[in-house]
Amino acid sequence: MATLRDIKRRIKSVQSTKQITKAMEMVAAAKLRKATQRALEARPYANGMIEVLGALSSSAAAQAHPLFQRREVKKKALIVVSSDRGLCGAYNSNLMRATEMYLKAQTVPVTLYVVGRKSAEYNTRRKREIAGRFTELPANADFGTAQGIARQAMDDFLEGRVDEVDLIYTHFISTANRKVLTETFLPISGEAVKGAAPQKSRDFILEPSPEQIFEALLPRYANTRIYVAIAEAYASEHSARMIAMGSATKNAGEMINTLTLTRNRLRQAAITKELAEIVGGADALA
């Protein structure tokens, strides 16, 4: 049986937890606004990129570009975009579950590029092969950061160390809704690009030459995809955290209510008991 003092102590501790979760919720909400804006603003650029790529991808030069080359897959790489911090509900565990599923389905060895401390820790613990580690990304991870990751993946792909690169990240749908996506990053698939772009069947004047445009376009396209994935993942992380912390705050509130009720009941019982003793004592004297 908990004593009155135990319960009082408990209430105090839950209260301070509630304060922390409340603060975290508000911080996440503030960051979410910025993150969402960034994720949304990256989309028009990415779409424009896909459009240009779609308009060009049927040309012969496109099909010959090394980043388009499909090879026999002997080794794969996987980019996992997670967060640096925890306390964001099932955000990272959903991501890890998708990673596990992906890895289980593979018949060839897979090496990992981990983005975010959570997936780095998780996969290190399981002694997986990690080719690249990108943790503690700045909150305003800019295009340059994405470039570093994309560049390493492209170098590994072009130099034949891996034959396919896939990408797992959390797509931001709305504050209450996000989805873990697994996509093929390299080789760039002409069909996927064509499917995504509205077909404009016209003859573009290409300057300088299709080959040169491709040379400039494809690396940028790859960078953009990583950048968008990071921006989306970041927005998802904060929305997940905001919701997780919101419900934690609510639960703490409920817990405080129940504990307060118990405390009051115990106190009342103690008072009644004391009164009964006094009355009993007085009776004995009389």
Added chain:
Amino acid sequence: MASLFKLTIHTPESTVLSEDVISVTAPGAEGYLGVLAHHAPLITSLTPGKLSIRKADGQMDEYAVSGGFLEVADNHATLLADSCEHTASIDVARAHEAERRARQRLHSRESAVNVARAEAALKRAVNRQRLGDGKGK
């Protein structure tokens, strides 16, 4: 009244501009090129340089572009820029710093790929300085 066409400028970080304009002069890979309304469909890559826009009210606006693409189709020009800054808002000190870093990297002589990257970075930095100082006009 000159006829107008729609110009949209996207960078990875934001949409810089989306409005009707009279003309655009952009630093194409094979030299500066001008685009007016009803231009033929065109895709070109851009080099670091000055982007001049004549707005609907006849005002000229200048931006520093650091490379990207220009797509023109259906009287709609889409400029996908790596970065695009209004000349008035360029941080010249930062551009100088970037130039210094790029030169340092060029002198340190690493692999061939890095030299190409450093050269590109140098070009971007010099371009921003030039336009930021107002000498580009």
